Amino acid sequence: MRAYFLENPAETVGGDKLHDEGIFYLKLPTAEAEFRAPLDTLCAARGYVSQDVVQLGSATPNLEPLLEKFFTEHLHTDEEIRFVVAGEGIFDLRDCDDRWMRVHVVPGDLLIVPPNKYHRFALTDTMHITCKRLFQNQDGWAAINRPAA
Numbered sequence: 001m002r003a004y005f006l007e008n009p010a011e012t013v014g015g016d017k018l019h020d021e022g023i024f025y026l027k028l029p030t031a032e033a034e035f036r037a038p039l040d041t042l043c044a045a046r047g048y049v050s051q052d053v054v055q056l057g058s059a060t061p062n063l064e065p066l067l068e069k070f071f072t073e074h075l076h077t078d079e080e081i082r083f084v085v086a087g088e089g090i091f092d093l094r095d096c097d098d099r100w101m102r103v104h105v106v107p108g109d110l111l112i113v114p115p116n117k118y119h120r121f122a123l124t125d126t127m128h129i130t131c132k133r134l135f136q137n138q139d140g141w142a143a144i145n146r147p148a149a
């Protein structure tokens with residue numbers, strides 16, 4: 001994981017800043033045999049009741065409109081929990097001063113976007129990511145786009 005302010009990539013966003021912004025970050029092993037137990041513990045502790053795997057890449061049907069949707073600034077009323085198992089991606093998250101913080105995630109990175117935090121997602125130039133998505137309540141999970149300024 002690597003995080004910095006989008007307007008000034010030389011300005012690193014540290015773990016303390018992410019924590020202050022309500023963003024949870026955890027580094028887990030990349031091998032399933034090794035991440036299974038700590039991931040189960042996290043699910044039990046935080047009340048995650050279901051999970052699935054999402055894969056984005058050149059073979060994904062309708063990739064372009066999907067990426068356009070994910071890169072539209074939005075929020076959710078539940079947490080967005082992603083654990084990267086392969087590939088890489090970019091989460092842009094608004095800080096409390098409305099500055100974009102760019103978080104570059106790689107395998108082993110688990111990121112939790114808190115409820116009501118504006119964000120967007122993009123692939124990197126490698127154009128591939130495989131993530132586990134964890135859910136508190138699959139029914140209520142929907143994107144709410146930010147109204148145009």
Ligand SMILES: [Fe+2]
Nearest residue numbers: 074076080143
């Ligand atoms: Fe989202």
